[in-house]
Amino acid sequence: MTQPADFRFHHRLRVRWVEVDAQQVVFNGHYLTYLDVAVTEFWRTVGLPYPDAMRHVGGDIFVRRNTLQYHAPARLDDWLDIGMRCERIGTSSITLNWAVWSQGRLLVTGEVVYVFTDLASGRSAPVPEALRDQLDAHMQGAPVTQLVCGPWDALAEAARAVRLAVFVGEQGIPESDEWDEDDATAVHAVVRNLAGLPLATGRLILSVDAGHARIGRMAVLRSARGVGLGREVLQALIAQARERGVQHIGIHAQCSAMPLYAQAGFVPVGEVFDEVGIPHQGMTLAL
Template sequence: MNRQDFRFTERLRVRWAEVDLQQIVFNGHYLMYFDTAVAGYWRALALPYQDTMAELAGDLFVRKSTVDYLASARLDDLLDVGVRCHRIGNSSMVFQCAVFRGEHCLVHGELVYVFADPATQTSRPVPPAFRAVLEAFEAGQPMVEVKVGGWAELGEAARRIRTQVFVQEQRIPAELESDPADADCLHALAVNRLGRPLATGRLLQQAPGVARLGRMAVLPVVRGSGVGRAVLDALAAAARTRGDHMLLLHAQMSAAPFYLRAGFGTRGEVFEEAGIPHVEMGRAP
């Protein structure tokens, strides 16, 4: 197998606990590597696994695992674990996995899953919508759609995401999270191919030609999959369309690297907002 055969790979570093007395990764850990990468694969599909399976009224159960060992990984090796959906039957799905060190394939194998009733573990046909998502991903298609509109249209879903991220996760008081500006802002909402909202943000007209990006929130289960960047890009495009020449935001310090990668630069000193360290950042839209 070759790296280019896989649209998705998960980067892992071999840990001390995974190496045996032969100074190589213990053979059983490669199945753990496969499983870790499969979890990342669902994230790349923008499918929160538990919520998705509940919505589909089923779950995936492993029917068979095979592993072919070609060479050994060692302590501190950086590995890329590729996952792809190779075949979808009536109720079964075959995933191919491979562990690469650089361009060298060390281990490869297959995981056969059966879609089944979670209570009785009796097989069910793979739902057409689920099948379509898998096929679209492997064909290179985008996994999220970003809707841009007003609060009346997008506010209910945006509020749920913001409440989970800001109020429940970050413990920001609800009265600080919500403000009257929502009614006048342009909002963005990222939804996956099953229609589930995953991320949101808003664009406020601070002054003529100056837009302020805010309330950027991504559900934890899909962070790092590009969903937040899709929301950011959609709002930046909206700012350009209306003629703004500057895009500003107050970034939480933990999120500053995300904005730096998106081309933002810092402006001024760190300050506290809602009890959390922030820094102002800006760039042209």
């Protein structure tokens, strides 16, 4: 029998009232919606956040076949645990197997076959090696992203891409307010997936007083959030500060991101203030 341990990836969700039919069980068609929710999280977890990662390699994926087998019903308020794994990568296809449990009861098993399609031609195309490498790394339990720290000259292109997408495109900050002279002297951190797609960035600005520094321009692509990349960038910048003998780090945190910094030991200082039209809170960390 299919077991949860057979799947490296799991996603949990709860049955809602709207998903229950006249028989007081989940309507069978909703399991494909559950699959869609889980597979989006699967791509994000394996370092292929959809749709950015597919566009990066010049393609997209389309469903060719779905098969489901129903074993037991799910009911209102059940917590569903959805397991998923990459079963096979063909010439132009990717096959995922999945299963759903509730409190250990196997409810549904299934298989979905995607076909990789070239965006330029609109026709099926070979699965790029970059996607194969990404999925292989996840299946083997290897890292699916790479973090590097360095100067602006080396990381400007990747950092710019993330900051433009997040601060300018998503948050509506004028591009003229995004770039400043601190970029040239800061230590930058960038996370990319194995295919080279920039996913997250941040910078460490060292002050004239070597004992102090500031972290800023922390950004994660919207499609890549929720898998810990912001925390990874933050810890890398804190480590860079320690290596340089910094004793005190400050940050102007967007209020929505304060829990991330609080988990790393930052504490609020002063009142909430407006910066580029967004509420911010000053926070500090003693090293």
